[in-house]
Amino acid sequence: MTTIAPRATTAAVPAGRRRRNLDQWAAWGFLLPVTVYLAVFYAYPLFRNIDLSLRNYTVRSFVQGDAPFTGLANYGTVLGDPTFLPALVHTAVFTGASIAFQYTVGLALAVFFRQRFRLSATLRAMFLVPWLLPLIVSASTWSWMLNSDSGIVNTALGLVGLGPVNWLTSPQWSLVSVLIANIWIGIPFNLVILYSGLQTIPDSLYEAAALDGASAWQRFWRITFPLLRPVSAITLLLGLIYTLKVFDVIWIMTRGGPTDSSTTFATWSYRLGFGTLLPSFGPAAAVGNLLVVTALVFGLVYIRFQRKLEAS
């Protein structure tokens, strides 16, 4: 740039304008790839999904491409469906309980691993296994373990004298079962992020607190927890979005059943769109959009929280 500056000042005015024009073109050129990428991979699919949810698609009109515009009729169908309320409750319970347990256990383990002891690295690596396994493997393994008749869990319960539980096949337990599996899968993610967050808290703070006579409990609540707040916020937000859209684990273990007892919005949307011989794309897209909106709302809440944090 140093070579241009004198030339720019000595040159006539039009030349400078041309330069500015060229720079602007270059700027647009740089912007173009990401714009195209966003348009092709985000904006268009989203638009298509909204469009799908506003039309009455039958298999025939899907192929012919002449589905009539029906406004919010699909949303009406979805809201009035007997599956809606159970799916809403299950989604809330599944998401809420998953994140609560994943975060608490993840944080406890992270604090535990902060005290460097022998084999702590090995042990920490082993805790990552659930995260590394493909979901189909972990979900299938869980469904074998929880099998009513030949599962290891019921065998173990039998040894201590407890009756067999129909984990996956009774309406009372199916949601609990998929919840247990999902918590197990999500803990390593929380552990890793929170553990790296803990590394950023300077040791000197703990030393000072220890000198002032703070107990371990006080050190956690007065130092670790407040200083970890930004990391906690992003962990919870990511956990929320991941959990809202959890599909594989539930589908493999229970298919959302028996009779909707473990159906969430994610599995319901799939079932509407692809789970029967006759797809109903409109309502499926409508349920999908409800999920997108929910995730968006929590995303905005996060941004607000972050602003507040920066301001303070």
Next chain:
Amino acid sequence: MKTSTPRRLAGVAVAVTAAVGLTACGSTGGGAGAASTDYTVWDPYPQFDGNAAWTKLVESCGDKAGVKVKRTAFDTTDLTNKVLLAAQQGNAPDVLVVDNPVVSTLADAGVLAATDDTKIETSGVDPNLLGAGQLGGKTYGTPIGANTLALFYNKAILQAAGVDPASVKDWASLTAALAKVAGAGKKGITFSAIGTEEGSFQFLPWFWGSGAQLNQLDSAQGVAALTLWSDWLKAGYAPNSVINNTQTTSWQDFAAGNVAFAENGTWQLGNAKKLGFEYGTITVPAQHGGAAPVPTGGEFVTVPTQKDTARYATDQKIVSCLTNPDNIYATDATLSYVAPAAAVQQKQAAADPALQVWVDAVHAAKGRTSDNLGTKYPKISEQMWTAVQATLSGSKSPAAALQAAQAAAGKG
């Protein structure tokens, strides 16, 4: 030189984007719809790779028709949506092998060409099998083979429990046999009652065997069929895990050697030879004796509609080659299916007498979309498997579950 670097980069970026954009547009234009000498065949047999007999057959049928054929295999649950999407884009395959209950849905969507237009011969096919491919008086394909359900039994368990398989003639005698087996400390029967189409497929022999009809799910006969299943679970004759069993996991239970009977399909015959015990098969009994009507499984060879109708002549040649008696005999041997035509069935039974039970079962079989149900079937089926799940998991009585199912199915 220093100053121009960012701008040159920008130029490259623009060029790259333009190129990406162009290829993206280009790829949607291609495919099977374009008038080319390449013909495409889609099938739901991902288990057959490039060296499999089926693949070679498809290719040789193309050679005989004077064209090059490209075969693509999909997972069966995936195939319907792939075909719908392809049809929407105007590049459906030339020949499509597809699961029979889907045929009427695709035909209703205008995706398939009727055999009147494609001149595909269907006269030799058993009418009860062809029924699954008919809608509104037109036929939309020809079956490549049929599979269906029967009861496999473990000879050793029945002997130990003192049950003569020949005595199982109706529901009462079957339940009595299950009670004896349970008394001897084994499980009586396993089946698949999962909340998908598989669950409905497995329930249908009992549902139809009671005399119930699909357009009236909550009839007294329908309730009797569901009560039969739920009583087996309550009495412990059937394991509770049937609620989540697919037909494959149910077979694994049977193969483990702790269950006397298993309701399963023709396609397991290959695996049955690998069992560590002796087995036999009987047809699924109807409520008051005789063979229950069983649903037909198996695929249809169809021709999706093409803009360029001149392709039908070649498509017809490929289809007739794939479905001529010799080729069907070979294909059905690898798929472990019963042939759709009487002449080939006789040849199959002559070669392997054990197949006779299955040939009989296929004769008593009925298409799920038959009785002119067509596209109503998927909705009825979804409600039916939901009712089965509700009852077996104990949340509703058979009558209440089927009433709710009928109300929901009737609305659509």
